[in-house]
Amino acid sequence: MTVKRLSNTGEPSSLSRRRLLKGAAIGGSSLLVGKALAAPSAEPLSQAVTQTATQAISQEESSADSSHSIPFYGEHQAGITTPAQRDIYFIVLKLDNTDRQAVIELFKEWTRQAALLTQGNNIGPYSHNKFIPPADTGEADSLHAYNLSLTFGVSPSFLEKLGLQDKAPEAFKPLPHFPRDQLQDQYTGGDICIQACADDPQVAFHAIRQLVRHARTSMVSMLWAQNGFNAYNDVSHTPRNLFAFKDGTANALTLKDADKYIWVDDKSWMQGGSYMVVRRIQMHLETWDRTSYGEQENTFGRDKLSGAPMGQQHEFEPIDTTLKESNGAPVMPVDSHVHLAHRTGQQLLRRSYSYTGGINTLTSQYDAGLLFISFQKSPQQFITIQNSFGNTDKMNEYITHIGSGLFACFPGVKEGEYLGQALLEG
Numbered sequence: 180m181t182v183k184r185l186s187n188t189g190e191p192s193s194l195s196r197r198r199l200l201k202g203a204a205i206g207g208s209s210l211l212v213g214k215a216l217a218a219p220s221a222e223p224l225s226q227a228v229t230q231t232a233t234q235a236i237s238q239e240e241s242s243a244d245s246s247h248s249i250p251f252y253g254e255h256q257a258g259i260t261t262p263a264q265r266d267i268y269f270i271v272l273k274l275d276n277t278d279r280q281a282v283i284e285l286f287k288e289w290t291r292q293a294a295l296l297t298q299g300n301n302i303g304p305y306s307h308n309k310f311i312p313p314a315d316t317g318e319a320d321s322l323h324a325y326n327l328s329l330t331f332g333v334s335p336s337f338l339e340k341l342g343l344q345d346k347a348p349e350a351f352k353p354l355p356h357f358p359r360d361q362l363q364d365q366y367t368g369g370d371i372c373i374q375a376c377a378d379d380p381q382v383a384f385h386a387i388r389q390l391v392r393h394a395r396t397s398m399v400s401m402l403w404a405q406n407g408f409n410a411y412n413d414v415s416h417t418p419r420n421l422f423a424f425k426d427g428t429a430n431a432l433t434l435k436d437a438d439k440y441i442w443v444d445d446k447s448w449m450q451g452g453s454y455m456v457v458r459r460i461q462m463h464l465e466t467w468d469r470t471s472y473g474e475q476e477n478t479f480g481r482d483k484l485s486g487a488p489m490g491q492q493h494e495f496e497p498i499d500t501t502l503k504e505s506n507g508a509p510v511m512p513v514d515s516h517v518h519l520a521h522r523t524g525q526q527l528l529r530r531s532y533s534y535t536g537g538i539n540t541l542t543s544q545y546d547a548g549l550l551f552i553s554f555q556k557s558p559q560q561f562i563t564i565q566n567s568f569g570n571t572d573k574m575n576e577y578i579t580h581i582g583s584g585l586f587a588c589f590p591g592v593k594e595g596e597y598l599g600q601a602l603l604e605g
């Protein structure tokens with residue numbers, strides 16, 4: 180049974196926190212935030228919410244049950260090695276304003292908002308003035324933080340737009356074309372990505388909505404977005420993708436050596452960050468569902484039920500590609516997905532989410548697939564593995580890559596600093 184965070188009034192504590200914000204603004208006196216918000220104001224939220232109000236919010240945060248909230252500040256951005264939450268809302272934005280100072284202000288404001296949202300707070304208290312829109316859209320009122328993580332990244336085109344291309348590390352260039360790619364413009368390109376993951380879809384969406392709402396008037400426009408889900412009874416279990424195979428097993432090995440595979444260590448503005456590859460991959464479920472059980476297992480090179488590598492018994496047993504059948508054939512097919520990835524000797528951290536989006540009315544088939552997300556120290560890790568799949572991967576018959584992006588996810592933010600500071604000021 181889920182243990183709910185309760186305050187001593189018997190309410191979830193973030194509910195009381197959100198009420199506190201509202202009460203403070205309406206009642207006015209004790210928390211000193213009412214005064215700041217009393218006047219109708221069209222000024223940016225960053226100015227409308229005073230330092231005092233932020234301090235009042237921080238005090239409340241400190242009593243929060245940390246089992247439901249993930250710290251925003253830290254060495255690395257959360258949402259990379261954090262165990263994948265159940266829900267994602269992922270968005271790609273176009274940068275419309277190339278004035279570097281304006282971008283700095285935006286990233287400062289996003290830092291402020293992200294620090295509040297991830298702790299289950301709204302981005303600002305409600306005003307008693309009913310003639311202006313509320314500071315926060317409000318659909319997460321009554322909801323706690325649900326392990327919300329917000330992860331921010333920028334693409335090579337972001338650097339170019341700001342005249343910072345000289346700062347692009349050697350490997351940070353748009354991904355090459357891969358065999359069988361059928362990328363669509365509507366899911367490709369963009370300058371900024373924000374990954375919101377939470378154990379509740381509305382909390383994830385609410386967070387993106389606040390961040391974008393603030394910025395879209397003059398700074399960014401929305402290019403594409405995708406929500407998705409991961410299903411498990413217990414976060415320690417590997418979730419199954421829509422082909423019903425356990426997906427993410429090998430991450431355990433990658434995580435053991437995170438410094439080698441995940442975190443950038445080049446003393447640049449990316450020190451402590453990680454490169455994110457995102458691919459919107461359509462999965463042809465109807466074709467898959469007509470495929471025999473044995474052929475499904477041959478496609479991945481793993482047992483469907485247990486997730487064990489072919490020739491082994493248990494999910495986390497090591498892969499042994501040298502095992503042979505009595506007739507000399509390899510136990511794990513050489514064109515299986517896992518064999519082709521494994522032979523490269525490369526590893527990356529996969530943090531993917533399934534998506535379903537209704538029916539494609541042209542084909543009368545499900546619009547469903549995988550929002551593949553991987554984090555790696557260098558984009559080359561992804562490129563090497565994807566090229567190894569090439570035209571050979573048995574899974575090719577059942578999937579089509581239709582969206583793509585490469586983003587540099589900044590290192591984590593220290594309190595008092597802001598997202599991307601080393602890039603924008605360095």
Ligand SMILES: C=CC1=C(C)c2cc3[nH]c(cc4nc(cc5[nH]c(cc1n2)c(C)c5CCC(=O)O)C(CCC(=O)O)=C4C)c(C)c3C=C
Nearest residue numbers: 420424425426427428429460517520521549551564565578
């Ligand atoms: C280039 C990177 C990868 C893409 C794109 C990709 C797509 C993709 N994968 C699955 C399902 C599974 N993948 C599994 C293992 C696996 N996949 C990659 C890389 C990409 N997958 C790697 C590096 C590995 C690990 C290989 C290893 O050394 O063990 C598995 C097996 C279980 C596991 O380890 O997670 C499954 C299942 C789908 C459905 C998909 C696109 C839709």
Ligand SMILES: [Fe+2]
Nearest residue numbers: 516517520529
């Ligand atoms: Fe895979």
